[in-house]
Amino acid sequence: xxxxxxxDHAAFVQTFGGSHRYVLxxxxxDILAHLPPAAQDFLLQTAILSRLHAPLCQAVTGETASxxxxxxxxxxxxxxxxxxxxxxxxxxxxxFRQTLLARLTxxxxxxxxVLHLRAAHWYxxxxxxxxxxxxxxxxxxxxxxAHLMERAAAEAWTMGEARTVHAWIALLPDxxxxxxxxxxxxxxxxxxxxxxxASDEQQRSAVGPTIDRxxxxxxxxxxxxxxxxxxxxxxxxFHLWSAASRAIGLRDMTRLQQCCQEMLxxxxxxxxxxxxxxxxxxxxLCMNTLEACDDLKAALLAASQQAEETQQRYEWLRIRxxxxxILWEAGDLHQAEQxxxxxxxxxxxxxxxxxxxxxxxxxxxxxICWSGNRCEEAHSHLASALRLAQDxxxxxxxxxxxxxxxxxxIDQGRLDEAEQALHTLRHLAQQGGIAIxxxxxxSVQLRLWLAQGxxxxxxxxxxxxxxxxxxxxxxxxxxxxxxLAQHAYVAANSILTRLLSSAERGRRRERVxxxxxxxxxxxxxLKEREQARQLALRLLQVAKPVGLIRVFLNAGEPMRRTLxxxxxxxxxxxxxxxxxxxxxxxxLEAFEQEERRHHLSAPPLTRHREASLSPDAAxxxxxxxxxxxxxxxxxxxxxxxxxxxxxxAHELIVSPNTIKTQVSSIYRKLGVSRRAEASLVAQQLHLL
Numbered sequence: 001x002x003x004x005x006x007x008d009h010a011a012f013v014q015t016f017g018g019s020h021r022y023v024l025x026x027x028x029x030d031i032l033a034h035l036p037p038a039a040q041d042f043l044l045q046t047a048i049l050s051r052l053h054a055p056l057c058q059a060v061t062g063e064t065a066s067x068x069x070x071x072x073x074x075x076x077x078x079x080x081x082x083x084x085x086x087x088x089x090x091x092x093x094x095x096f097r098q099t100l101l102a103r104l105t106x107x108x109x110x111x112x113x114v115l116h117l118r119a120a121h122w123y124x125x126x127x128x129x130x131x132x133x134x135x136x137x138x139x140x141x142x143x144x145x146a147h148l149m150e151r152a153a154a155e156a157w158t159m160g161e162a163r164t165v166h167a168w169i170a171l172l173p174d175x176x177x178x179x180x181x182x183x184x185x186x187x188x189x190x191x192x193x194x195x196x197x198a199s200d201e202q203q204r205s206a207v208g209p210t211i212d213r214x215x216x217x218x219x220x221x222x223x224x225x226x227x228x229x230x231x232x233x234x235x236x237x238f239h240l241w242s243a244a245s246r247a248i249g250l251r252d253m254t255r256l257q258q259c260c261q262e263m264l265x266x267x268x269x270x271x272x273x274x275x276x277x278x279x280x281x282x283x284x285l286c287m288n289t290l291e292a293c294d295d296l297k298a299a300l301l302a303a304s305q306q307a308e309e310t311q312q313r314y315e316w317l318r319i320r321x322x323x324x325x326i327l328w329e330a331g332d333l334h335q336a337e338q339x340x341x342x343x344x345x346x347x348x349x350x351x352x353x354x355x356x357x358x359x360x361x362x363x364x365x366x367x368i369c370w371s372g373n374r375c376e377e378a379h380s381h382l383a384s385a386l387r388l389a390q391d392x393x394x395x396x397x398x399x400x401x402x403x404x405x406x407x408x409x410i411d412q413g414r415l416d417e418a419e420q421a422l423h424t425l426r427h428l429a430q431q432g433g434i435a436i437x438x439x440x441x442x443s444v445q446l447r448l449w450l451a452q453g454x455x456x457x458x459x460x461x462x463x464x465x466x467x468x469x470x471x472x473x474x475x476x477x478x479x480x481x482x483x484l485a486q487h488a489y490v491a492a493n494s495i496l497t498r499l500l501s502s503a504e505r506g507r508r509r510e511r512v513x514x515x516x517x518x519x520x521x522x523x524x525x526l527k528e529r530e531q532a533r534q535l536a537l538r539l540l541q542v543a544k545p546v547g548l549i550r551v552f553l554n555a556g557e558p559m560r561r562t563l564x565x566x567x568x569x570x571x572x573x574x575x576x577x578x579x580x581x582x583x584x585x586x587x588l589e590a591f592e593q594e595e596r597r598h599h600l601s602a603p604p605l606t607r608h609r610e611a612s613l614s615p616d617a618a619x620x621x622x623x624x625x626x627x628x629x630x631x632x633x634x635x636x637x638x639x640x641x642x643x644x645x646x647x648x649a650h651e652l653i654v655s656p657n658t659i660k661t662q663v664s665s666i667y668r669k670l671g672v673s674r675r676a677e678a679s680l681v682a683q684q685l686h687l688l
Contacts, residue, residue, distance in 0.1 A: 035078075042069050043078075043092075044108075047100035048115045048138070051083065052090040059122040060115050113139040124148060129155075133168070142176040150183050157314070162190040169210055178217045184210055185234050189273060192241070193318070196356050197396030199432040200245035211238045233266045237277050240266070244281045248434050253289050260285055272307045272315050279303060283322045286329065287437045290473055290506030293330040300326065317343065321357045324364050325436060331509020333368050333546040340365045359388035359397045360436070366404060370411075371510065373549035373590055378408065396433035399425060403439045410444070410451050411554060413598060415675050418448050419644055443474040450485050453679035454642040458482050473499060473511070480518060484525070493522040510551070513542050517555040524558040529565065536562045537580075544583040552587050553594055560591045626669045628687065635662045637688060640679045 035043070045061045046052055054067035063069065070090055073080045079093035092100070105112055116139035123132035124144075129152035136145040149168045156165050166187045169177070177184060188207040195203050215235050218228065240259050247255040263278035279299060286296050300323045307316035320343055327336035340361045347358055362385035369378035382404055389398035402425045409418035422445060429441050442461070449458040462482055465475065476499055483492035496519045503511040516539040523532035536559070543551065552559050567584055628636065631652075638648045645663070649656045667673055670681045682688050 038063075039069060039073065042066070043073070043100055044104045045111070045115055047092070047097050047104055048112065048135070049119060050091065050097075052080075052092070053088060056119065056122050060118045113141075117141055117144075120144065120148070124151075137171060142172055143179075146172055146176050146180045146183075150180070153183070153187065157190055160194065162187070162194045163206075166191045166207070166210065174213070174217060177213060178221050181214050181217060181221065181231055182234075184214055185231065185238075186273065188238070189277075193276075193314070197394050197433050197435065199434070200242060200249055201432075203245060204242055207238070211235060230270070233270070234274060237263060237266050237274065241277055241281075245434060248284060248438070249432055251288075251438060253285065256281060256285050272303060272310060272312050275303055275306075276315060276318065279319070279322065283326065284434070284436055286326060290502050290508060290511075292506055293326050294507065297323065297326055297330070317347075317357050321360055322436075324361060328364050328368060329437075329510075330507060331512075331546060333371060333510075333548075336364060337368045340368070355388050355392050356394050356397060359385045359392075359394060359401075362388070363397065363401055363404065370404075370408060371550050372547045373553065375408075375412070382408070395428060395431055396435040399428040399433065399439045400435050400437055402428060403441075403444060406444045406448070410447050411550065413451070413674065415448065415451055418444075418451075422448060423644060423646075440474045443478050446478045446482065449642055450481060452640075452642060452675045453677075453683075454640060455485060457642045458485070473502060477514070477518075484518065484521060487525070489522040489526045493519060493526075496522065509542060509546060510548065513539060513548050513551045516542065517551050517559060520562055521555050521558045524562050529562070532558075532562045533566055533569075536566055540566075540580045540583060541577075544580055549587060549590050553590060560588070563587055563591075628666065628669060632662055632666050632669075633687065635659060636666055636678065636682055639663060639666070639675060640682060640688060 042057070042061060042063055046057050049056065049060065052070060054070060057066035057070070058064060070080070071087065074082065074087070074090065079096040080090050081093070083089040083091060091097075116135045120132045120135035120139060120141070123129070123135065129148055133145055133148040133152060136142075136148055145168075149165065153165045156162070169184050169187050172180065172184075188210045191207055192203060195206060198206075214231070218231055218235065221228070223231070240263050244256055244259040244263075247253075247259060260278055260281040263281060267274045267278050279296075282296050282299070285291060286293050300319055304316055304319040304323065307313075307319055320339060324336050324339040324343070327333075327339060344358065344361050344365075362381045366378045366381035366385060369375075369381060382401060385397065386401045386405075388394070389401055402421055405421040406418050406425060409415070409421060422441075425439060425441055425444070429439050442465075446458055446461060449455070449461075459482070462479060465479075467476065467479055476495055480492045480495040480499070483489075483495070496515050500512065500515040500519070503515055516535055520532050520535045520539065523529075523535060539552075542548070552563070563584060567588060634652060635648060638651060643651070645656045645659045649659045652659070667678060670678055670685075672678045672681055
């Protein structure tokens, strides 16, 4: 009937409800008018309830015969639906309830808040706090609502609903919020924890209005000096956190360190959740500089003990996850792995949904396993971290995972995969967000160029990059890698000597190992075989206690020959301690396995080509199996320049699938299977 009177049917359906006049008339004339006055009044008063239960109805209406009335309404088929077999809980059809509520509001508006408040107190007494809060807010009893919020918050935070609690705070008027400012600040801080990895702009838009309100009300509140000072310190922590977020986005480690130093005294004597703010900044600082980790490890252990004693479960888990990260960064790989596995097992047993914590634990495990050359296990853990990051849109975690994908692919010679992953990494890095370990896009890009044989792009990068003594450790290491590729071994060794000193001061075992491995490569290439062996021996001493293997494999054939020489001299010389002999044998076996894996995955022509390019083999002149077309020559030049398939397709105005077909043809004609091999053969045949 109502639809016939409407010209916009879609809009009508969207707004149609129990207050529409045709519905009101129907229920009034055909239903309510035929009911006894007691039943009518009972239905009107209980219309504020989404579910009906005799004790609840009695608390709201004062009707002692509530159960009998409910059963009678059900028998009369008056839009009442039982929700359980015992006929204890019911609900009214929503359209009928809306109609009753509309009539109650029109006829007795003063009764509506009273009825809601009665329902709120009944639910509050039962411990059903969400329903109690909804009714208290509907009654506009904001003081009681704030009390319920504080009671309900602990469970909501445990369920990962920090955004919900923070939204409740926004509903409180200033005069009520003034009495609950500590709770409001904790709610804002909890929300910041759930925004872990979001950009500074996102974080400020989420909690900024609450902080501004509290800061304004703080000057008006009647507080003791101690209370006022404590809240002032907490507000100051939020402002410093915002400054730290901006410093992270700008990679300004000096400013980040200043923020951390200012935060520490503000949070030092406060509850554990407030201590976590400077701890987190310190973790990021440690992960992205060469500051010594010992003090931070001690602080994390003390904080985790405090969180455990005060039964702060989320805080304890997050702090232990940070501890695992710092142990990994310091090179204490066995301890880091044990910490990760214990926490993951605990989360699985409890079924606790702390997904970003799990994601970082899986990522840390992936890095540890890769360092030990447990590749399949590393890929499995990385896949778990990636799935969590993608499912829950943790963009900062996703960026770190993709960076790992690039590194793993480069290490295993899957350069096309590495290139595609690097393209994704660049996109994620541009989106911002607070990553614990900031993705080193330039560093992995340079490693990829060198693996591809694209020295021109690497040299252009070096020409545009400023290098100084206080620059990034990764940037300086990248320059050393480039100089090694350019056969500038003396210059590379000079940089590596300085980097080794920095890594040793920071007590970063894996970074020390990376530097020593490249120094072995430089000295072996300079024919300084004895010095190379001595450094390899030192590298063994660093690597053996924590099971580092991949760092040797990445150094390639010069490292393998140096280790073989060490192995050959162990019977005649006493330079090799007995406890290192087993690890040396393990490393040489790993080189053999890597070679077998690579040869089995390559086509026969590529195996022949690689054999001819071996440093110990006689040089063989490459041959072109079939001339390249003019289009293939253009594709080859762009391929060697380091462009992706998509970029080449855009440049030549063809589809990416066409480029893939043409690259396959180029590889077949050159007798290669990878971009780096194509670059080398093309240079030798003067095709560029």
